[in-house]
Amino acid sequence: MQVTSLVSCLLLVSLCIELSCSETGALLRRQRRRIRSRGLPRGSSAGPGMEPPAPAVASIPLINIDDGVMGVFNSLIGLAGQESSYSILPGKQGHCTANGMILYDKAVWSPKPCVTCLCSKGEVICDTAVCHPLRCPIAILPAGECCPVCSDAASSSDSSIISLDDTSEFSGDVPEPTDLDNANVLPSARTHTEEDELLRTEVVEFKEKESHKKGAKKRKRKGKKHQQKHKAHRRAKRPIARQEPAEEETPYDIHEDDGTFRMPPHFPIPVPPMEAPPLPAGCSTSDTTVSCINAKLTQIPPISDPDLTSLDLTGNSITAISDEAFNGIPNLEWIDLSKNNITSPGIGPRAFKVLKKLKRLYLDGNLLVHVPSELPSTLEEIKINDNHLHAIDEDGLKDLKNLVTLELEGNKLSEANVSPLAFSPLKSLSYLRLGRNKFRIIPQGLPATLEELYLENNQIEEVSEICFNHTRNINVIVLKHNKLEEHRIAPLAWINQENLESIDLSYNKLYHVPSYLPKSLLHLVLIGNQIDRIPGYVFGHMKPGLEYLYLSFNKLTDDGIDPVSFFGAYHSLRELFLDHNELKSIPFGIDEMRKLRFLRLNNNKIRTVPPERICRTQVGDDDVRESSEEEETAESRLEHVHLEHNYINTRQLSPHAFSCIRSYCSVVLKPQKIK
Structure with a gap:
C-alpha cells in the first residue's frame, strides 16, 4: 500500500514538472529576444532543439566573486507564472565555467560593475552597460x-x-x-x-x-x-x-x-519670492501711491512694486537719478520730484526710459540746466519751473508728441537760447508757460495746437505781426508784467484771431486801451497800467462783444471816457472794474449796460450818484417808455456795486439812484473819504 502511494506521488510530481516546463518555454524565448535587443549576437541564443531547462525548486543565490552576493531570486512557483527580469534557470547541458565556478545554461551574472554576462550553450557572452548622453558642461x-x-x-x-x-x-x-x-x-x-x-x-x-x-x-x-x-x-x-x-x-x-x-539634469526647485525692502521712515503708501514728502531722502528709495502708479518725493535732498532708479516700478504714471537738489549731470541718460506709461513728471525747484534727455513719449505733462535752464535746442523736446502741458517758468530762457525749432516736435501741446524768464519778444515757432500761452514777468517790449500767424487755436494770452506800449503792438498782431478770448496786459506801460483788439475777445485785463483814456468805438468791432473789462489801478479821468467809449459792449458787458482811478463822476453809458452785474467804482473821487447814471428809471414825456418786462429785466441784472472810498454824501443820495438793484445790501457805500 505504501509503495502504491509513493508511486502515485512521483507520477504527480513528474506531471507538474512537465507542465511547468511547457509554460516557461515561451517565457524563455521572449527572454532571449530581450537579451538580443541589448546587443548580444544572434548566435548566442539557444537552438530550437534545446530542451527546456528544469524548473527551480527554491530560491538560488548567485555568487559573484568580485562583488559578493548578487541577489536572491524567486522560484517559479513563488513568481506565480510571471517572467523574471534575468533568466537564471539551470539547464541540463551547456554549462559554463567562470572563475572556477560551474554555471548552468541561461545563467546571468555580473563579474564586475557595469558588466553583465550570460551563459548560452556553454559560451559566455558579456555586455557592458550603455549610458545615455548628457547635456551639461561638467x-x-x-x-x-x-x-x-x-x-x-x-x-x-x-x-x-x-x-x-x-x-x-x-x-x-x-x-x-x-x-x-x-x-x-x-x-x-x-x-x-x-x-x-x-x-x-x-x-x-x-x-x-x-x-x-x-x-x-x-x-x-x-x-x-x-x-x-x-x-x-x-x-x-x-x-x-x-x-x-x-x-x-x-x-x-x-x-x-x-x-x-x-532625464532632466535636476529637479526644478521653487524659488521663494523676494520680499521688497521696507519703505524709509517718513514714507507712506496708499493703494497705488507712495508718498515720501519731506522725508530727508538723499536718493530715490529702492521700491519694487509693478502696481505702483504714483510716486511723490517732494521736498527731499535727492541729487541724482540713476538709470536703474525706476526698474522696480515700471508702471508709474506720475512722479513728483519737486524741491530737491537734482542736477542735470546726476540724471542718467536712460533714467526715465523704462517708464513706458509715465504721463506726468514734475521737476520744479531743482538745479537742472537743461531738459532731461530720453523722456518717455507717453508724457502728457512736464513741469520744470524754478530751475536753471539756460537753453533748449531743437532736439531738447524730441519724441514728446503726446505732450499737452509744458511749464518752464522761473528759468534763464530767452529768444537767444531757445531754438525756433524747439517746439516743433510738440504736436499736441496746448498749454505753455514761459513766465519769469528773459524773453524780449514772443518766442518763435509756437505749435499750431497751442491754446494757452503764459509769458508774464519777462521783458517783452513788442508784439509783432507774425507772432501768432500759425496759432489759429490760441485762446488765452497772458503778457502781464512786461514792458509793452500800445504803439508797439502791431495792428495785425491778433485782430484776425477767431478763437482768442482772453488777453492779460496788466502791469505794462500802456497809456490808452489798445486798438485792433481781437474780434473774438471776451476778457480784457488792463490792471496796473497808466491808462488815462478809453478811445471811442475801441470795442465796436467785437463780436459777440466784450464781457469782462478790468481797468483798475490806472489814471482814468472824466475827460478820458467818452459817451461812446463803451460802444459795442453795451449789450455784452457783465463785469466792469474802474476802481482805483481818478474819476469824479459816474461814467456815461453804464445805465445802458443791460447785462452788467458787477460794477466797481470804489477808490475814486466821485462826489455824487445821479439817478440816471446807474439805473434808468425816469423818461421824458416824448420818449417811449420801456416795457414793464424790460424794466423787470433791467432791475434783475446789476447785483453788486462798490462805491466805497469816495467823497459821496450818502444822506444826499436820490432814492432812485439804485432802484434797479435787487437788494440795497448789494450796494457798498461805506466807508467814504473825508473832504
Whole structure:
C-alpha cells in the first residue's frame, strides 16, 4: 500500500514538472529576444532543439566573486507564472565555467560593475552597460554608479539626486494592485547593481523601439501619461515591484534625432519670492501711491512694486537719478520730484526710459540746466519751473508728441537760447508757460495746437505781426508784467484771431486801451497800467462783444471816457472794474449796460450818484417808455456795486439812484473819504 502511494506521488510530481516546463518555454524565448535587443549576437541564443531547462525548486543565490552576493531570486512557483527580469534557470547541458565556478545554461551574472554576462550553450557572452548622453558642461561619476551624472545633481545632500531604487517613477512602471498582491517583494535581496542593470535595459529597449519611428517629433510628457501608455509592457518584464510613496511627477522628453530617453539634469526647485525692502521712515503708501514728502531722502528709495502708479518725493535732498532708479516700478504714471537738489549731470541718460506709461513728471525747484534727455513719449505733462535752464535746442523736446502741458517758468530762457525749432516736435501741446524768464519778444515757432500761452514777468517790449500767424487755436494770452506800449503792438498782431478770448496786459506801460483788439475777445485785463483814456468805438468791432473789462489801478479821468467809449459792449458787458482811478463822476453809458452785474467804482473821487447814471428809471414825456418786462429785466441784472472810498454824501443820495438793484445790501457805500 505504501509503495502504491509513493508511486502515485512521483507520477504527480513528474506531471507538474512537465507542465511547468511547457509554460516557461515561451517565457524563455521572449527572454532571449530581450537579451538580443541589448546587443548580444544572434548566435548566442539557444537552438530550437534545446530542451527546456528544469524548473527551480527554491530560491538560488548567485555568487559573484568580485562583488559578493548578487541577489536572491524567486522560484517559479513563488513568481506565480510571471517572467523574471534575468533568466537564471539551470539547464541540463551547456554549462559554463567562470572563475572556477560551474554555471548552468541561461545563467546571468555580473563579474564586475557595469558588466553583465550570460551563459548560452556553454559560451559566455558579456555586455557592458550603455549610458545615455548628457547635456551639461561638467559630468561626474558617483560612487557605485555605472553612468556619469551632471555635477549639479552630484551632491548626496542635494534633493535632486535620483536613487536607483526609485526607477519606477521614471520608467512609468507603477504596479497594479494585483501585481503587488501576487509578487514576492524582496527589497533587501536586490542590490544597486541589479537595479542599475534593470534601468539600463529599459533605456536601451526604449531607444531601439523609438528609433524605428520615422519623422518622430519632439514632445514632452508627464510621468503619468507615460505610465498609462507603457504600463502593460513594463509589467510583463518586471515581476518584482516596489511600492514607493507618491512623489511629484517629473517631466522628461524624447530627443527627436536619436529617440534617447532624456532625464532632466535636476529637479526644478521653487524659488521663494523676494520680499521688497521696507519703505524709509517718513514714507507712506496708499493703494497705488507712495508718498515720501519731506522725508530727508538723499536718493530715490529702492521700491519694487509693478502696481505702483504714483510716486511723490517732494521736498527731499535727492541729487541724482540713476538709470536703474525706476526698474522696480515700471508702471508709474506720475512722479513728483519737486524741491530737491537734482542736477542735470546726476540724471542718467536712460533714467526715465523704462517708464513706458509715465504721463506726468514734475521737476520744479531743482538745479537742472537743461531738459532731461530720453523722456518717455507717453508724457502728457512736464513741469520744470524754478530751475536753471539756460537753453533748449531743437532736439531738447524730441519724441514728446503726446505732450499737452509744458511749464518752464522761473528759468534763464530767452529768444537767444531757445531754438525756433524747439517746439516743433510738440504736436499736441496746448498749454505753455514761459513766465519769469528773459524773453524780449514772443518766442518763435509756437505749435499750431497751442491754446494757452503764459509769458508774464519777462521783458517783452513788442508784439509783432507774425507772432501768432500759425496759432489759429490760441485762446488765452497772458503778457502781464512786461514792458509793452500800445504803439508797439502791431495792428495785425491778433485782430484776425477767431478763437482768442482772453488777453492779460496788466502791469505794462500802456497809456490808452489798445486798438485792433481781437474780434473774438471776451476778457480784457488792463490792471496796473497808466491808462488815462478809453478811445471811442475801441470795442465796436467785437463780436459777440466784450464781457469782462478790468481797468483798475490806472489814471482814468472824466475827460478820458467818452459817451461812446463803451460802444459795442453795451449789450455784452457783465463785469466792469474802474476802481482805483481818478474819476469824479459816474461814467456815461453804464445805465445802458443791460447785462452788467458787477460794477466797481470804489477808490475814486466821485462826489455824487445821479439817478440816471446807474439805473434808468425816469423818461421824458416824448420818449417811449420801456416795457414793464424790460424794466423787470433791467432791475434783475446789476447785483453788486462798490462805491466805497469816495467823497459821496450818502444822506444826499436820490432814492432812485439804485432802484434797479435787487437788494440795497448789494450796494457798498461805506466807508467814504473825508473832504
